[in-house]
Amino acid sequence: MTTHTPHDGTGAPWGAPDAEPKIRFRGVTRTFDLGREEFVALGGVDLDVADQEFVTIVGPSGCGKSTMLNILAGLDAPTTGEVTVDGVPVDGPSPDRGVIFQQYALFPWLTVRKNVEFGLKVAGVGAAERRARAEHFIDLVGLTAFADAYPKTLSGGMKQRCAIARAYAVDPQVLLMDEPFGALDALTRVTLQEQLLQTWSQERRTVAFITHDVDEAVFLANRVIVMAARPGRIHEIVPVDLPYPRTEDVRLSPEFAEIRNRVRHAVYHQQAAPAA
Numbered sequence: 001m002t003t004h005t006p007h008d009g010t011g012a013p014w015g016a017p018d019a020e021p022k023i024r025f026r027g028v029t030r031t032f033d034l035g036r037e038e039f040v041a042l043g044g045v046d047l048d049v050a051d052q053e054f055v056t057i058v059g060p061s062g063c064g065k066s067t068m069l070n071i072l073a074g075l076d077a078p079t080t081g082e083v084t085v086d087g088v089p090v091d092g093p094s095p096d097r098g099v100i101f102q103q104y105a106l107f108p109w110l111t112v113r114k115n116v117e118f119g120l121k122v123a124g125v126g127a128a129e130r131r132a133r134a135e136h137f138i139d140l141v142g143l144t145a146f147a148d149a150y151p152k153t154l155s156g157g158m159k160q161r162c163a164i165a166r167a168y169a170v171d172p173q174v175l176l177m178d179e180p181f182g183a184l185d186a187l188t189r190v191t192l193q194e195q196l197l198q199t200w201s202q203e204r205r206t207v208a209f210i211t212h213d214v215d216e217a218v219f220l221a222n223r224v225i226v227m228a229a230r231p232g233r234i235h236e237i238v239p240v241d242l243p244y245p246r247t248e249d250v251r252l253s254p255e256f257a258e259i260r261n262r263v264r265h266a267v268y269h270q271q272a273a274p275a276a
């Protein structure tokens, strides 16, 4: 069987078919204690994500998307089951798993350059290497002209590009993004989607990305994970067999429309889970 990469134009995955998954969810549940009752946010999630794969996660509000991502980030823990990265159980946050949220979370008192360098400084990386790495990623996200600007002078899209550069700079194995473009206007969003894919194809990290926008989910992903609510669970996984680079032509193609319709159908026509 041929091994594809995300970069060979086929849109097919990303590592050897029999390779160990980068990320593995096995029987993951998360229950919240609400006093008199328990709320099952995740009712049992099994999922493998391959090394260098880009998966997007969509589903109705409250279906447990953020809960899944927080568990993978190590910011929350499953009630039962296990999440592993490279076969190692996740038991807390790690620099190997970079997280980007909708709110930009930049340090307002630091310039773009210093924001991007921050994680490297914490990791003890020397000044010269810090600067070189920061410059590389600032350039990659198109912020070179703003390297010495402070966050308050940047647009929302520029802040999020800075957050992406900062996350990549510390060289995480896995990038976790929780609606990172949710607060941006449609045009900025499209530009950032293309830029993120460019960064992904150059840096080859595994990405899990939550969005409410079905077009965004299809445009970015190798596979779209469609979730259902009550309890939160995986409803359907839709492969996105579209070529790279993903350009405006890809977005306007009948193949894109067909996959988008399939995802929309999976999101909007979900059957309620049978009562236990």
Ligand SMILES: Nc1ncnc2c1ncn2[C@@H]1O[C@H](COP(=O)(O)OP(=O)(O)OP(=O)(O)O)[C@@H](O)[C@H]1O
Residues within 6 Å of the ligand: 032, 033, 039, 041, 059, 060, 061, 062, 063, 064, 065, 066, 067, 068, 232
């Ligand atoms: N700390 C908590 N205590 C109680 N319930 C919680 C807690 N965190 C999440 N929940 C509940 O778990 C469910 C899943 O929440 P989660 O934020 O993961 O959903 P989501 O799919 O990301 O939603 P959205 O798309 O609206 O962001 C929701 O019903 C939420 O109210």
